[in-house]
Amino acid sequence: MSEAPRKRGRPPSIDSAAAMQAVVELFRAKGFAAVSLDDLSDATGLSRPSLYRSFGDKLSMYMAAMDAFGAQVEQAAVPALLREGDLKTALSEFYDEMLAIYYRDDSIAAGCLVYGTAPGSADLSAVKSRLFASIEQLDDAMRDRIVRSFPDAEEGIINAAAQIASNTLMAFSARAKSGAPKDELSVMGAQSAHAICTLLEDT
Amino acid sequence: MSEAPRKRGRPPSIDSAAAMQAVVELFRAKGFAAVSLDDLSDATGLSRPSLYRSFGDKLSMYMAAMDAFGAQVEQAAVPALLREGDLKTALSEFYDEMLAIYYRDDSIAAGCLVYGTAPGSADLSAVKSRLFASIEQLDDAMRDRIVRSFPDAEEGIINAAAQIASNTLMAFSARAKSGAPKDELSVMGAQSAHAICTLLEDT
DNA sequence: TTATTTATGTACGAAACAGTACAAAATGCA
DNA sequence: TGCATTTTGTACTGTTTCGTACATAAATAA
The missing domain is CATH 1.10.357.10 (Tetracycline Repressor, domain 2)
Structure with missing residues (x-):
């Protein structure tokens, strides 16, 4: 299960969890519509294309942020x-x-x-x-x-x-x-x- | 008090109260940031410059909408x-x-x-x-x-x-x-x- | 080494957006 | 009738925004 089959291409260099946390905080502070992809890019340190690859479009990011936030509530x-x-x-x-x-x-x-x-x-x-x-x-x-x-x-x-x-x-x-x-x-x-x-x- | 001194220039052709009501409904449905001035223009039937003249910028419109909404609550x-x-x-x-x-x-x-x-x-x-x-x-x-x-x-x-x-x-x-x-x-x-x-x- | 696969950012195009300058329209006043 | 005054919408500018095409980078497989 915990086997790491060593993937093929270039390894990801982004911290997906940390990026999502930044996304959560940004949406939390400014709401959905007021946040631009450039804001998210700045806050996460990820380029806009990387954001798309990792989380999809803005709405998907927002939904994922709600999931992450819900998990934190569930845990804490x-x-x-x-x-x-x-x-x-x-x-x-x-x-x-x-x-x-x-x-x-x-x-x-x-x-x-x-x-x-x-x-x-x-x-x-x-x-x-x-x-x-x-x-x-x-x-x-x-x-x-x-x-x-x-x-x-x-x-x-x-x-x-x-x-x-x-x-x-x-x-x-x-x-x-x-x-x-x-x-x-x-x-x-x-x-x-x-x-x-x-x-x-x-x- | 109710004297109408008959103003000088072209008389306003817009129903300011009705326009504000449309503004209230739009902000209420979509929130502040998601509403564009074009949306407001469409909803009120007023051109964008008319909106500026009547209510100022978007934030002023939102604040005025909250006042109008508050008055409705107060009354009803x-x-x-x-x-x-x-x-x-x-x-x-x-x-x-x-x-x-x-x-x-x-x-x-x-x-x-x-x-x-x-x-x-x-x-x-x-x-x-x-x-x-x-x-x-x-x-x-x-x-x-x-x-x-x-x-x-x-x-x-x-x-x-x-x-x-x-x-x-x-x-x-x-x-x-x-x-x-x-x-x-x-x-x-x-x-x-x-x-x-x-x-x-x-x- | 060379090829293949995956990840990454630069750079681009198209659309939406905010705000304003300006000319046309509609009234009162002389 | 002409002049002043106020309202109105068209048209324009520069900026922001979204989404993606494409070339480069970093790893494994042969």
Whole structure:
């Protein structure tokens, strides 16, 4: 499996993962339409033809960037949500992990690549579908986690709680982009988690 | 005041309000960066030089569109929030009015001009400031309305409730753009209102 | 060494774009 | 009727942008 059959021609000299990370950060900061291929070329250090060969056209790059960003979220934040323990701390810690990503790029509050920039480009059907899938995935993850802590809650309440939990995260992206300080959102996340638990316990 | 002193030169032949409405719809559907002046020219029926004279450059048009959109929200939805009665129905009806705007343009779910497209263009400082102001305004309106129904609630709870109420609306825009059906969001709004009231009553 | 295969960047062409100069059109005023 | 004033669209400039053709570079295979 890990055999390297030594390929034939000139070996690639580009760091594909690092380039993709630069692509993610650029789209995250400026959105889809405002980024030109020259911008991407500058940010990655790859020539425009190399970009095409590696990632296809601009839309493909954007979609790939969303995949990469999603993988980072999956790896960094989702484990906090799934950890054992009470729902309130799990949610709070999940939000904090997401905020660490949203505020990752020191100076600018880059926010969420998906929830922050995809809605503005949802006239492209591929983007719209991807956004829908991401939201659905988030709702499902929230619902599953809630059921785990409150197995006897009725379905309507569970759905409402899950959606509120999702909505909080989506709003975080907009708030981060607007320049809201990270600490403020962290408190907001804890309060939101508290409210969700109150709702679930109360019924 | 309403005197028309009959101006001197050639009278304007353009309907400035209708043109602005077309500008709003275009930016709402495609975001800031993806719209070209030729698109705006086609949509409004105004020539490019006329657009410059009437509204300035593209960024000015976008800012003016956000003002116009905000005025529509102020006129159509905010009264529902401020109406007398219990908080739950006031919130639910406010959400429904906002959804009517978000889904206004029959075919496409245009969502919110501010929360849907501004985050993706927040690297422009003017847009970022405008987004921040809009969110702050929404939070304040929610807080005021909540205090009116729950004057004795403690401040921390009020803030949390207000932010949840705001977050719900912001998430609506993203969900609408993703293609979520309007009815689904209407139910979500009612459930969110219910949760907020539960939180306030419970403490 | 020579041929083959793969990767890379320079350089090109076509299209889209923003912004403006300028002349024509439409009104009031004398 | 002519003059001043304001609006309007055509036409033009320089720039940006996308996408690709093509020649060069770096490796393996024979």
